Amino acid sequence: xxxxxxxxxxxxxxxxxxxxxxxxxxxxxxxxxxxxxxxxxxxxxxxxxxxxxxxxxxxxxxxxxxxxxxxxxxxxxxxxxxxxxxxxxxxxxxxxxxxxxxxxxxxxxxxxxxxxxxxxxxxxxxxxxxxxxxxxxxxxxxxxxxxxxxxxxxxxxxxxxxxxxxxxxxxxxxxxxxxxxxxxxxxxxxxxxxxxxxxxxxxxxxxxxxxxxxxxxxxxxxxxxxxxxxxxxxxxxxxxxxxxxxxxxxxxxxxxxxxxxxxxxxxxxxxxxxxxxxxxxxxxxxxxxxxxxxxxxxxxxxxxxxxxxxxxxxxxxxxxxxxxxxxxxxxxxxxxxxxxxxxxxxxxxxxxx
Numbered sequence: 131x132x133x134x135x136x137x138x139x140x141x142x143x144x145x146x147x148x149x150x151x152x153x154x155x156x157x158x159x160x161x162x163x164x165x166x167x168x169x170x171x172x173x174x175x176x177x178x179x180x181x182x183x184x185x186x187x188x189x190x191x192x193x194x195x196x197x198x199x200x201x202x203x204x205x206x207x208x209x210x211x212x213x214x215x216x217x218x219x220x221x222x223x224x225x226x227x228x229x230x231x232x233x234x235x236x237x238x239x240x241x242x243x244x245x246x247x248x249x250x251x252x253x254x255x256x257x258x259x260x261x262x263x264x265x266x267x268x269x270x271x272x273x274x275x276x277x278x279x280x281x282x283x284x285x286x287x288x289x290x291x292x293x294x295x296x297x298x299x300x301x302x303x304x305x306x307x308x309x310x311x312x313x314x315x316x317x318x319x320x321x322x323x324x325x326x327x328x329x330x331x332x333x334x335x336x337x338x339x340x341x342x343x344x345x346x347x348x349x350x351x352x353x354x355x356x357x358x359x360x361x362x363x364x365x366x367x368x369x370x371x372x373x374x375x376x377x378x379x380x381x382x383x384x385x386x387x388x389x390x391x392x393x394x395x396x397x398x399x400x401x402x403x404x405x406x407x408x409x410x411x412x413x414x415x416x417x418x419x420x421x422x423x424x425x426x427x428x429x430x431x432x433x434x435x436x437x438x439x440x441x442x443x444x445x446x447x448x449x450x451x452x453x454x455x456x457x458x459x460x461x462x463x464x465x466x467x468x469x470x471x472x473x474x475x476x477x478x479x480x481x482x483x
Contacts, residue, residue: 167194171246174279174291179231185383188224189357191277191298192386195219196357201303203325215325216306221313221387221397223362226277226296234296234379235372236365242343243276243295249343250274250297251319251331265331272315273300273322275345301363301385302393313395358390359383360404361463361473363397367451368460377451381476383407391429399466402428402438403473441467445474 170191178184201217225237237243242250251265252272266272274297302313303321312321319331328334335343361381369376383404387393390401405427409415415423425435454462454472462468 167191167199168247170194171275171277172280173226173228173246173277173294173296176290176292178228179292181232184226184228184232188384188386189359191224192222192357192359195222195298196355196386196388200306201300203322217303217312218306219300219302220304220311220389221300221302221385221393222275223299223301223386224277224296224384225274225299225362226294228294228296229292231292233375234382234384235375236362236379237296238274239295243274243297244278244293246276246278246280246294247345248276248278249345250276251335252315267330269316271319271331273319274298275300299362301396302387304389304392311392313393317395355388356408358387358401358404358408360385360387360397360400360407361469363400364463366459366461366463366472367455368457368462370456373455377476381473390427394429398430399438399463399469402430402435402466403442403470406439406442438466438470442470442474445471446478447474449475449478451475451479 170187173184173187178187196219199219201219203215203217204213226232226234227237227239238250238252238255240250240253242248242253250273252270252274254264254266277294277296277298279291279294299315300318301315302311303318304311305321312318323330323334326334326338328338335341360383362385365380367373367376367380385397385400385404387401387404390405393401402424405424406420409420409423409427413423421432421435421439424430424439425432428435430438449471451472453459454468454475459472462472
């Protein structure tokens with residue numbers, strides 16, 4: 131599959147004649163297109179059928195996006211010359227349904243997520259089998275880079291591919307030109323709409339992109355940063371449906387991010403948790419030095435780190451999941467302390483199994 135553009139824009143001025151799609155290849159100064167990312171977004175191989183193998187593959191995609199890729203918002207000036215804005219990835223989350231082995235109930239499972247390497251703007255949920263009513267608006271907007279099953283899978287496995295639907299939810303970007311951080315799925319979409327000169331998602335997709343929602347990635351030259359992982363933001367156990375699967379996936383480490391000191395707008399508890407796990411599991415920081423190390427990496431105040439550590443450790447020692455299940459658990463993931471209590475209780479249960 132050929133991915134042609136990054137958030138392209140064509141002029142809408144009436145005095146410039148009919149609109150034309152502008153191909154990246156027509157701009158000689160654009161970075162070289164990355165041909166290595168798209169195959170990574172194909173998770174249909176039967177060899178990726180265990181949670182360990184899928185998580186390992188998510189790690190590979192995350193490393194590629196953080197260390198070798200930019201998001202490029204491409205547009206055309208009034209004089210016809212190209213213009214683009216580069217963004218670095220700071221934070222994203224994985225959501226995926228793969229038949230028979232990875233049934234993440236928090237995945238949207240929309241038709242646009244069937245193919246890999248496609249821009250999927252979040253749609254209004256379907257109810258009673260009805261088709262989605264359009265794109266989400268307001269603070270509910272979001273954008274995924276899809277992971278799925280290509281029409282012609284490149285897998286060397288002799289077995290047929292397994293259908294996959296899912297996406298990588300973009301949560302935080304940093305604009306390269308001025309280092310401005312855009313954090314939060316809705317604000318991120320707003321930034322890309324502004325960059326593209328579009329009043330809304332429908333206008334961008336239908337008028338500027340002509341319905342072509344393919345994505346692409348040029349390689350970056352920025353230096354590598356430590357990659358952290360945590361639970362995803364904003365999901366909890368308040369919905370009693372599919373509880374067994376929600377218990378399985380609610381704390382999966384499918385959120386990836388770098389530069390935690392910059393990610394202060396949302397998900398502080400999740401960011402803290404990822405840094406904590408890195409310090410304990412990878413760096414093996416001593417207990418006496420742990421709080422100071424976390425504070426230096428996250429920019430959190432020492433007293434805040436102490437409070438978060440206590441909430442997590444107490445729940446890990448004696449916490450129960452039941453208070454977080456059903457209506458009483460609504461919003462547990464939005465508060466750092468209650469989120470860490472949820473994770474501590476969840477991990478305690480899994481350690482006991």
